[in-house]
Amino acid sequence: MACSEFEDLILDYCEGAAPAADRRLLESHIAACAGCRDFLAQQQELDLRLVKSLPRPTLSAAFHQQLAAHIAAESRTPRFGWLPRALNTVGYLSLATAAGCLIQQVPHAASWVGLATLAASASFGIWEMGKALRSTYGHR
Numbered sequence: 001m002a003c004s005e006f007e008d009l010i011l012d013y014c015e016g017a018a019p020a021a022d023r024r025l026l027e028s029h030i031a032a033c034a035g036c037r038d039f040l041a042q043q044q045e046l047d048l049r050l051v052k053s054l055p056r057p058t059l060s061a062a063f064h065q066q067l068a069a070h071i072a073a074e075s076r077t078p079r080f081g082w083l084p085r086a087l088n089t090v091g092y093l094s095l096a097t098a099a100g101c102l103i104q105q106v107p108h109a110a111s112w113v114g115l116a117t118l119a120a121s122a123s124f125g126i127w128e129m130g131k132a133l134r135s136t137y138g139h140r
Contacts, residue, residue: 002039003029010036014043084134091126098122 002010009026012018018026030037098119 002036003033006033006036007039010040010043013040014047084130087126088130091122091130094122094126095119 006026006029009018009022013023013026026036030040098115101115101119
């Protein structure tokens with residue numbers, strides 16, 4: 001019987017999905033563990049039998065063309081096209097709120113400086129995010 005902590009790793013190993021470090025660990029473990037060695041052999045035999053018994057599916061001649069056309073159409077379709085406008089709106093509302101807070105705090109110099117710094121930071125962040133979104137989505 002295979003060690004329970006190695007069963008998933010053995011299955012990944014059979015599929016070729018195990019990372020190199022895990023493969024080395026498993027190979028050194030299998031050299032010393034007969035149960036895991038037997039489990040690996042059974043899995044490899046099962047994979048071989050499945051490959052031999054299941055027919056390979058055939059694809060139509062137009063499949064590759066249809067797939068390429070579908071991929072091209074998907075890549076042209078902008079996702080979240082509304083997002084830059086929504087973020088701009090949120091940014092403008094945030095700036096208006098910050099300005100309102102600043103106006104209320106004018107008599108208090110320390111608060112005014114802190115809020116001005118906060119507003120400037122928010123403005124810069126919104127400006128940079130807008131530039132990034134415009135370059136990503138092609139908006140000007």
